[in-house]
Amino acid sequence: MKxxxxxxxxxxxxxxxxxxxxxxxxxxxxxxxxVDIFADYWALPFPxxxxxxxxxxxxxxxxALITMLVCAVSIxxxxxxxxxxxxxxxxxxxxxxxxxxxxxxxxxxxxGIILLTPNYVLLNALGLRDSLWGLILxxxxxxxxxxxxxxxxxxxELPAELFESSRMDGAGEWQNxxxxxxxxxxxxxxxxxxxxFLGFYNDLIWPMLVISDSRKETLMLALLHFNPxxxxxxxxxxxxxxxxxxxxxxxxxxxxxxxxxxxYLQGITAGAIKG
Amino acid sequence: xxxxxxMTLPLCLMAGALLPVAPVSAAPGDATPRQFEGEIxxxxxxxxxxxxxxxxxxxxYRQHQPNVRVVFETKGGDAGLSYPTWLNTQLNTPxxxxxxxxxxxxxxxxxxxxxxxxRQMINPYSGTPWEDVFDFDYNEVRNARGxxxxxxxxxxxxxxxxxxTRFAELGLEAPETWxxxxxxxxxxxxxxxTPITLSFGLRFHQWLAEILFDQFSRPxxxxxxxxxxxxxxxxxxxxxxxxxxxxPDNDRRVNINTMRLLxxxxxxxxxxxxxxxxxxxxxxxxxxxxSRADFFLVSPTDFTDSYNLFLREDxxxxxxxxxxxxxxxxxxxxxxxxxxxxxFEWGFFDTPPLESPMVHGPARAVxxxxxxxxxxxxxxERQTERVMDxxxxxxxxxxxxxxxxxLIAAGQFRPSGEIxxxxxxxxxxxxxxxxxxxxxxxxxxxxxxxxxxxPPGSSETRASLNALQRYLAGQLSEEAAAxxxxxxxxxxxxRILRMNQINPFFLRHPQFKPE
Numbered sequence: 001m002k003x004x005x006x007x008x009x010x011x012x013x014x015x016x017x018x019x020x021x022x023x024x025x026x027x028x029x030x031x032x033x034x035v036d037i038f039a040d041y042w043a044l045p046f047p048x049x050x051x052x053x054x055x056x057x058x059x060x061x062x063x064a065l066i067t068m069l070v071c072a073v074s075i076x077x078x079x080x081x082x083x084x085x086x087x088x089x090x091x092x093x094x095x096x097x098x099x100x101x102x103x104x105x106x107x108x109x110x111x112g113i114i115l116l117t118p119n120y121v122l123l124n125a126l127g128l129r130d131s132l133w134g135l136i137l138x139x140x141x142x143x144x145x146x147x148x149x150x151x152x153x154x155x156x157e158l159p160a161e162l163f164e165s166s167r168m169d170g171a172g173e174w175q176n177x178x179x180x181x182x183x184x185x186x187x188x189x190x191x192x193x194x195x196x197f198l199g200f201y202n203d204l205i206w207p208m209l210v211i212s213d214s215r216k217e218t219l220m221l222a223l224l225h226f227n228p229x230x231x232x233x234x235x236x237x238x239x240x241x242x243x244x245x246x247x248x249x250x251x252x253x254x255x256x257x258x259x260x261x262x263x264y265l266q267g268i269t270a271g272a273i274k275g
Numbered sequence: 276x277x278x279x280x281x282m283t284l285p286l287c288l289m290a291g292a293l294l295p296v297a298p299v300s301a302a303p304g305d306a307t308p309r310q311f312e313g314e315i316x317x318x319x320x321x322x323x324x325x326x327x328x329x330x331x332x333x334x335x336y337r338q339h340q341p342n343v344r345v346v347f348e349t350k351g352g353d354a355g356l357s358y359p360t361w362l363n364t365q366l367n368t369p370x371x372x373x374x375x376x377x378x379x380x381x382x383x384x385x386x387x388x389x390x391x392x393x394r395q396m397i398n399p400y401s402g403t404p405w406e407d408v409f410d411f412d413y414n415e416v417r418n419a420r421g422x423x424x425x426x427x428x429x430x431x432x433x434x435x436x437x438x439x440t441r442f443a444e445l446g447l448e449a450p451e452t453w454x455x456x457x458x459x460x461x462x463x464x465x466x467x468x469t470p471i472t473l474s475f476g477l478r479f480h481q482w483l484a485e486i487l488f489d490q491f492s493r494p495x496x497x498x499x500x501x502x503x504x505x506x507x508x509x510x511x512x513x514x515x516x517x518x519x520x521x522x523p524d525n526d527r528r529v530n531i532n533t534m535r536l537l538x539x540x541x542x543x544x545x546x547x548x549x550x551x552x553x554x555x556x557x558x559x560x561x562x563x564x565x566s567r568a569d570f571f572l573v574s575p576t577d578f579t580d581s582y583n584l585f586l587r588e589d590x591x592x593x594x595x596x597x598x599x600x601x602x603x604x605x606x607x608x609x610x611x612x613x614x615x616x617x618x619f620e621w622g623f624f625d626t627p628p629l630e631s632p633m634v635h636g637p638a639r640a641v642x643x644x645x646x647x648x649x650x651x652x653x654x655x656e657r658q659t660e661r662v663m664d665x666x667x668x669x670x671x672x673x674x675x676x677x678x679x680x681x682l683i684a685a686g687q688f689r690p691s692g693e694i695x696x697x698x699x700x701x702x703x704x705x706x707x708x709x710x711x712x713x714x715x716x717x718x719x720x721x722x723x724x725x726x727x728x729x730p731p732g733s734s735e736t737r738a739s740l741n742a743l744q745r746y747l748a749g750q751l752s753e754e755a756a757a758x759x760x761x762x763x764x765x766x767x768x769x770r771i772l773r774m775n776q777i778n779p780f781f782l783r784h785p786q787f788k789p790e
Contacts, residue, residue: 039610041583116360117367124370208361212316212348212372214323224357225323225349237324 082147090155191267312342331681378650427644489718523716534785598691672698729767
């Protein structure tokens with residue numbers, strides 16, 4: 001290896017290690033008793049203390065299921081709406097198309113925190129407080145903007161001949177959409193799905209506003225309250241079980257990325273080049 | 276570590292200590308609870324572990340008010356972001372859902388109930404004036420209008436914990452003067468230990484700064500006390516008051532006019548660039564020099580980390596509150612190599628007094644509120660009556676006893692200090708440790724807030740703290756840092772008025788009640 005390559009790799013390697021330190025610490029803590037963590041924060045987790053995971057699973061299983069349900073329904077809904085809207089913006093001609101498109105995209109510029117209060121007022125008016133639909137409908141409505149942005153750019157770049165020949169064969173726009181555009185846009189759909197999944201999965205503030213009933217808590221809400229008592233002391237939470245909860249909560253994201261990474265990168269690249 | 280615990284933190288409403296008791300329409304002698312019906316939503320900063328207590332107090336209340344449904348919603352174990360955001364969103368809507376919230380996390384809302392209005396009313400669940408069974412006076416914190424909008428259920432005191440075993444080995448005892456404190460730190464440092472576990476967080480720039488400045492700021496109370504003709508002047512109380520800096524409760528015995536405090540700061544009558552304040556800066560720098568340099572600047576929320584340093588005997592002195600007392604002993608036993616024996620013996624001491632000739636009074640401590648932070652959103656008269664009835668129940672001996680018993684039965688009772696509801700019976704393991712801590716007067720009064728006076732997160736707060744940091748880093752002289760802090764605090768008054776929607780007229784005419 002050339003010296004200048006080594007000079008470059010060393011700091012990069014150091015940065016990589018530093019980036020992983022918090023994760024490794026979390027994993028290490030998840031296999032240790034809370035009191036041992038307090039006694040020696042940096043010690044290695046041997047022997048492994050697996051009971052932390054039993055405690056975490058018991059508390060977080062139902063919230064994890066609810067979260068996956070909310071994410072799944074929301075993503076399906078927003079992809080469906082995004083695809084139709086993006087197809088119209090990308091492939092159809094109608095009066096005011098671009099103005100409408102840019103007015104939709106302009107919503108991306110509004111910081112989410114500013115929308116909290118008006119959204120909450122709307123939620124109240126719709127009677128959706130303490131309902132999972134209050135999460136799903138607002139996720140679909142808010143999440144489809146990024147979907148429209150990605151998909152519209154992708155659809156615009158598809159060869160016009162594909163659609164024209166299809167029309168000459170008698171296909172309508174719905175058939176063009178579902179039989180031509182949609183199959184070709186799988187990587188972009190996965191990219192949008194993953195991006196929005198991350199947002200919905202990790203969302204804390206909106207579920208906190210919407211959900212009051214602890215039986216309907218999402219995973220992040222449950223983690224926020226995940227403060228299991230340390231059986232050995234009385235005055236602080238069980239750090240080991242908490243860390244096990246955090247590790248468990250990270251697993252679904254890792255799984256999704258593991259299976260979808262290739263398509264995700266394709267989608268990002270497609271958006272980057274064609275957009 | 277309990278995030279509920281925030282001491283006065285944003286608690287802090289802007290100014291005003293020792294305001295008076297508002298006139299009250301008491302109904303003396305009538306101790307029979309009125310019957311109410313409807314729903315009350317309690318959504319204070321809390322964790323799920325407190326639910327057994329909530330359920331117990333709700334069940335006990337149902338015995339008296341069978342037609343009232345009390346709903347507890349635990350919001351946030353994380354006071355840093357999620358609870359304030361949730362609360363702010365609720366308060367920005369025309370129809371906020373909760374009735375009881377932790378009002379200290381948004382002090383500028385204009386529709387809170389002034390709890391002083393109720394303190395002399397007969398509590399129907401004790402048959403006595405409410406203030407007889409609840410210690411309203413433990414901590415005197417109000418919003419800019421002088422209203423008491425938050426009640427804390429427990430009182431905590433800031434203490435210096437020390438490793439008595441290592442102190443004895445080094446021939447040291449708990450210091451009683453600032454000089455002895457610095458000498459002990461130097462001796463500890465020589466022996467290879469970190470003397471103090473502090474970092475640049477609220478323990479340093481809030482608690483310690485308040486305690487140090489308090490020793491110089493006593494005379495300022497004469498400038499901000501209620502004067503004859505002030506809307507809150509009480510001849511019996513304020514007319515009889517005399518200034519006595521040796522009395523640790525001297526400023527509790529007089530009504531404080533918040534507008535006079537703001538006016539004094541704005542006019543430069545209360546100053547933070549005086550020779551006395553320079554002494555405070557120097558003392559802070561001395562303390563910093565005995566903290567671990569790498570640790571000092573790392574984390575502003577350093578309770579767990581610094582506690583770890585103390586437990587592991589890396590550092591021998593730790594600044595914390597009484598909340599640590601029940602935990603420390605059991606933690607030291609758990610991590611000990613000798614079963615049943617603590618890893619080391621420990622003790623605590625109050626902040627040693629400064630010995631400057633400019634000191635006006637003995638050192639006091641930060642004595643603040645903790646536990647549950649409770650305040651009420653004013654919706655309509657009927658709902659306010661209903662909610663206040665519940666709050667009076669909760670903060671009565673019967674209600675808080677039910678709450679505590681519920682937590683104890685679930686193994687979740689973790690008091691931070693003495694219970695401010697009088698007449699609550701606690702097992703000895705919870706009451707005895709705190710009874711060993713004597714009160715020494717409260718330095719956490721608006722006069723001493725310094726970095727708390729401007730609204731949290733405001734440019735004035737950031738600039739003041741930045742000046743302190745640069746002074747500690749040797750980038751600013753003490754005079755320059757003090758001048759910057761003075762300028763920022765003076766400028767912050769306008770922002771305080773604006774955020775609280777108080778007309779500047781009331782600053783020019785502090786005798787009138789700000790509306």
